[in-house]
Amino acid sequence: MKPSSENVYALAFGAHPDDVELACGATLLKIINEGKRVAVCDLTRGELGTLGTAETRKAEAEDACRIMGYTERVGLDLGDGKLFYTEENLQAVITVIRRFRPRVVFANPPDERHPDHMKASKLVADAVYSSGLKQLVTELNGCRQDAHRPSHLFYYVQFKHLNPDIIIDISETFKASRNGILAFGSQFYREGSEPETLINRKEFLTGLEARARYFGEQIGALYGEGLLVTRTPGITNFSGLFS
16 A cells, blocks of 8 residues: 555445445545545455456446545455455554544444445444554554554444445435446346346446435435444534535
């Protein structure tokens, strides 16, 4: 990993390439449109996926990074299907957090269909806390990293329906975020594509839009993305939030 030129506001982790785009891509675009920097980290290469190859998915992830406008996308190789909770893996995630020094972190939810998603959730949550421990030493490119603990950790919604704590109005960014999803073309429906998987069914992307419409309806917007909070957010500008 090359050194980052400056910090980012938000750092989004996914167990596999495309997790982030499918679950919170429109929120990340909203943050970017607000003038903030966003980075993404894929914890595995997705090499055990039924469709595509690790090389294909890497190229697709790079395309998605360009399309979405992320500051950078980091790909770790912690083992698709073998994303175990180890000291080595925890240190790898802490190193990424300390490198980008985000204020906000997004992660897979703790209760999910895919075992890797749940393992990634625990790894990232613990790394967010441990990255603030000054006595825990990590190095990047031979240099000791400074401790840094992000202010907020949010879990996005994936396969399982979860009642979100907050819903982001993504009406203005939903359509553009679809381009980031479609960058992962090997994973989604194509005429005659076999074998069928959960996400390459013809109806899958329609279902994603239906969920965004449902969440949007809950807040009186066209589209919404739900997030779970891990700590009660404090409000310093009441009228700014409840305008």
